Amino acid sequence: RTLRWLWKAPLLASLAGIAYVGWGVYEERNPGPQVEPDPSKKTLVVLGTGWGSVSLLKKLDTEHYNVIVISPRNYFLFTPLLPSCTTGLIEHRSIMEPIRTILRHTKANVKFYEAEASSVDPERKVVRVLDTSEIRGDVIETEIPYDMLVVGVGAENATFGIPGVREHTCFLKEIGDAQRIRKKIMDCVETAAFKGQSQEEIDRLLHMVVVGGGPTGVEFAGELQDFFEEDIKKLIPDIADRFRVTLIEALPNVLPSFSKQLIEYTESTFKEEKIDIMTKTMVKKVTEKTVEAEINKPDGTREKITLPYGLLVWATGNAVRPVVKDLMDRIPAQKDSRRGLAVNEYLVVQGTRDIWAVGDCAVAGYAPTAQVAAQEGNFLAGLFNNMARTEVLEQRVRELSGSLNLEPGNAADISKEIEEHERQLRRIKDIKPFHYSHQGSLAYIGSEKAVADVSWFNGNFASGGSLTFLFWRSAYLSMCFSTRNRLLVINDWVKSKLFGRDVSRE
Template sequence: MASSSRALARFGAAARQLSAPEAVAKLARPHANFATTTSARKPDLSASPIIARARPVSSQFTFTRSYADAPPLPKKRSGKIRTTFRWMWRGTYLSLLGLVGAVIYDGYLDRYPDVQFIPDPEKKTLVVLGTGWGSVALLKKLDCANYNVIVISPRNYFLFTPLLPSCTTGNIEHRSIMEPVRQILRHKKAAAKFYEADATKIDYERKVIKISDNSDVKGTINETEVPYDMLVVGVGAENATFGIPGVREHSCFLKEIRDAQAIRTKIMDCVETAAFKDQDSAEIDRLLHMVVVGGGPTGVEFAGELRDFFDHDIQKLIPDIAPRFKVTLVEALPNVLPMFSKQLIDYTESTFKEEHIEIKTKTMVKKVTDKTIEAEITGPDGKKSLITIPYGLLVWATGNAVRPLVKDLMSQIPAQKDSRRGLAVNEYLVVQGARDIWAVGDCAVAGYAPTAQVASQEGAFLARLFNNMAKTEALDTKVKELSSSLNVRPGNAAEITSEIESLEKQLRRQKDIKPFHYSHQGSLAYIGSEKAVADVAWFNGNLASGGKLTYLFWRSAYLSMCFSTRNRVLVAMDWIKAKVYGRDVSRE
């Protein structure tokens, strides 16, 4: 070791006497004496301070920089990706926690609403008939403190009808799309009354409504009268049979919850009877033939749901008879979904063809028996012929008819004698020829299609109108009081006059109410196989789309349209349950 130290000292002295290039060159040559005097482990010359300070002066020499001169290594890209995913997971986690918290808080408010106050009995009595789309939209936005509100309906719930076809196949439970009316009224600041009863007659001259108890349990009083100052008729319409024999006796309708339950029972009855031991082959074909009359959104959606039910669930449980299942859609018009664009009509018809759903257009049903349909079909050449269609289930999903209550009211008002489809109303939804009576929904003729979207907008318009009328009356009364006090106390005449002018300006603004105008937001329909069509208003035109992405939009749109958070949660859970475990095939 001592000899090694002496050798390094000699090399250092020699290097100091030479120039930098010569020193580097000399040190780079192997030194025999040095190699023989050192031990087996050679020293690392690259770590020598002389080598570190030396810099190459020509491209002939190349040296590796020491760790002190090397630039820092770049950070790995995977670290940034992990950080991004970590923050995304945290955001998702916090969003889910916030969503759960919002649902729990909404449930708390639903269970424990604020205390209501009783309105002044001297105020006007506003009676609302029905709990459909128009009536509930009115109640939702109405300030009940301005009136004594009374709601009369044979059902004590609001029904989200667009999802009714899904209830027939077990995709959604019927209670998930029902919202109790008393729950709606309980969240109003002022108390409102509800009577579950049938309105049997509206006495237009006396301004009273005759009602009767429609429940199975009867009390001592089964019929009575309810007086009104203002009346809103929102009773909707009933199913139209067009006078065709056998329709009401042998068809299933799709308008109420009990209709969906009856269809569900009938479907499983047909399936189980077709699977019965030694069943006749022709009878199996008849039992498994489901016929839907009506090519509107309700009929199309039900046909699609029915096909999905058999393809995804029945086929797995009863594979022997599943291939013989058949769905036929009958429509009197030249095509289905007449309210949609031609592009979406063609897409729907091609999708139905892929799903083996037969469409019979230009087909008029003439007679219905317990097992067959007799219909008149118009061929491409214009010739008409009669056909017989055997069926196991017949669902009638077309047309509306005026209810007897509305017919009776129309007969009392001379201005309604020429109306055929319901109560004719003006641009403010006032029943023509009547005083203090308004009509909304399918029972009103306002020049628009009888859809839930129209009824909902009409109800919201009436709520704004009634709230405005109450404010107008309050302002008018205050102006009269101030005008009378001006004559009694002339000392503050300038101040009172200024206040009167301000109130009159507000009064003019309140009285300037624009008439009702329907704003079409678009049309949606499910067509089976997790596909949907949408014709949505977009700026100054319409956006037409169809397919699986439209199906996701259809679901999100219907979910947002549900009345309450409770409905949205229940419907979403039903969809998840059906996706994971399949539809329930039990009979009841």
Template sequence: MAYSLKLRPQTALKLAKRSGWQSNAVLLRRSFQSSAAIRANEKPPMQRSSMGSRLFEVMEVASSLSLLTGVAFLQSLRGVVPSSNAIVASGAPKRTLVVLGSGWGAISIIKNIDTSLYNVVVVSPRDHFLFTPMLPSCTVGTLRLTSITEPLVSLLQDKLSPTAIHQAECSSIDSKAKKLVIRGTTTANKDVETELPYDDMVIAIGATNQYFGLKGVKEHGCFLKEAEDAKKIFTKVSDTLEQVRFNKNLTPEERSRLLHFTVVGGGPTGMEFAAEMRDYIDGDVRRMFPELYKEVRITLIEAAPKVLPMFSKQLVQYTQNLFKDIRINIMTEALVKDVNEKELIIQKTNADGSKTIENIPYGLLVWAAGITARDLTRQLMSSIPEQSGARRGLIIDEFFRVKGMPDVYAIGDCAFSGLPATAQVAHQQGDWLAANLNRSGKATALKHRLEVMEKQLGEKKAEKEFSVMKQELANTQLKPFQYKHQGALAYVGHDKAIADLNVPYLNKVLSLHGTWGNTFWRLAYLNELVSGRSQFLVLFDWLKARLFGRFDAKI
């Protein structure tokens, strides 16, 4: 899932000033430009050898290293806040809040929840948070996976004890008994089940890939939702290039098929992967496989009439023109009907409205064509009467309460809210739900204090205190969710990106593209990374790619 921007332009400007980037914008842009930014039909640019250019390059590296040092220093100042005990300051026992998932929504809740009010327990099949917007960069070695993954134990150390984090998945929920069954996902605990009680629960398990009933997609395709997906694509591409170079007995047809990389899905994820792959081919493949790089083709297939539906028409046209220039073929109104080991069968709608069937041979298939509900979500939708009309996700109200399940909430891609399935939506929902849970927890604590004081002193003897506490209680009313779309970002190749930004208070959309768009894209994603560690590593990866090329080893 690609990240739709949650960064205001003012925030980016402040970040730029704090980092010292504003005065060195040109240096930064050059410093982080990929060595792959050359077109396949062009000769590599001549390297300047004057003393001035050498000095300029030294300044580039020094600027990048100073940023790295600053991020590392700030991270070293980060303190650890000890976990609270099981009793609220008022004397009321804390409620147990179980959070299912470790994606954008789940992490936003945990980061903002008041642990003096709740005992928080996390259940997730993976032991890390994955910054999914940058996953396409990991498929070609621009970034290392370790740079955009954050271990949950370290990420949540200021909120939770490691014993409150369970690497498992929820297999069933009994909302009447208020307990759930979880199944281990590690090698040692695989299929081992245990029960967990809860007082409140948040379901933030996301969604899975949509196959549209095509079995061949799951068998032969690659995806872009998990860290393992990026590893699989990286290995597949490397193995294919080595196979074509080594095996001299391949027929021209088989050679052409193997070097044809196809992407299904014209949303941000599919477009960004195609752009990253083009950069990789024009740069590193050109250097390592000079006899092959001109033969590698990229085709992006989209069933709708246009790609990137969430962006303005101007930016869509810009991207289509850029893809044409850098030799990425876009096929719109092309519906995939079947997938086998070597071919895609598509139904193409022609300009006159007629339909034709085409067979497209491929060597790599990356499927980014949508999402669907996970097994647990489907189980709940089919077993709870109030969820009988659910199709795309759990039915919730404006407070994220799951209909038919008391004290259970759902956010993100597993819930049907009528909003797009983006990280920005899940992020905002998590922040908002955490604030409401804090209000609810505070209300419970205040009610308990009022009861205790009334028994001990009587309301008349503590009239002033009662009045103040009742006013505080009135201020803990829950607030319905209001989504604020901040904009959308996507990388489109050759050190260019596009951005539609909602400018606060002006009620207008600011569109950026090209080098300026790429600069903002980098600033925004650096700002959204969840830790100083990740910021440091991503900056370092960009610097390494600029100086030495991408990381190409399959380790």
């Protein structure tokens, strides 16, 4: 009998899987009716459609507010799989989820404006927004008033003012960046393969340099080397022995936020993959074809080097966006904050009453990661839902208290109801401050290997290799925004495995 059930288990699991996917697809295609917002309710303006803002919108009870979302991007981007888009392993649309789809699934109608917030005036409680859409040919500027504001605009790329970075390098933060890199890789390869190139020029074109050994730089270097090994090398064998990837990092090691054991594992895997790691090397200047850096040698001296490159990807972390900087300058309590909007334990921007901040633009004492941003967004949704319920209950208690004298015959019932509401009020008013729960860090390091520092029963569990790679894939697949994203990503993985990556340059 047990054997018979064992035999049936995979069948039942498959049926459950199909039903789950089917339900996901049905739900996405058939959103329920939405109620119209009530103009007497407070206006909640949310800036951004990234991890922080979208996590908030997913959990927020939109019936309680007039919600307006403003972002220059009309989609959510699943950033953990962005490095895979640079080589075409995953197609970019597979990791984008239209904000319109997301907002169509909220309880009450939410307004969305595709525009950029240029400034926030906390005194007048208005956000100034710019619509820079090319379709009209001019820039439209307007103001949007708010009662409550959530700033979730993320961060921009840090360049530290190093000359040439903005003009000559590619960043890796947005979909457009990944597309630019994908194009440029193939441009370098095709130009190097062109007739009559000097040996020096071929070497330059095929030298791919990555600056910054944080998770973005490491994951990109791994993906790039995979692309070369699995596809470019096979399709264009004449340039096979010239393609080189170099990773430059100012600190003594890559992945500084991972455990020592995983740093060593990553560095040794990169050596096997023939990725050159140059640590203790600080880039000082970038020109159109070269990168100039300074190596800190063990004897304390410094050596200047100049490396010719074909593609240079700049991944040196985050900087504060101008809209955030402008807001910080308007709030005296923010004068000592450097890395973003300092928030209290309820994510309220310090020095303000009605502004909250989430994600990379907020300084709450945590690393700027998707995990933190998502948990902060969830927390705020809970907080706002509670605030709205509190108002409703308090209003009801006021009404009931007023009717106590008017309806003495019902006094017992009314008192009971008041008591019940007050009990609920005590419970929901007892809101705990935001607490981040770290689930661990994961990074792909190339050749179907990944590293993971995972929190496990109050301890830490570090692992690296091919099994970790399977864990990495399944973890990120399960975290993809929608069933549609999940199916598209699986399809891309299978397609690339069977037919290779598409090397055509659009």
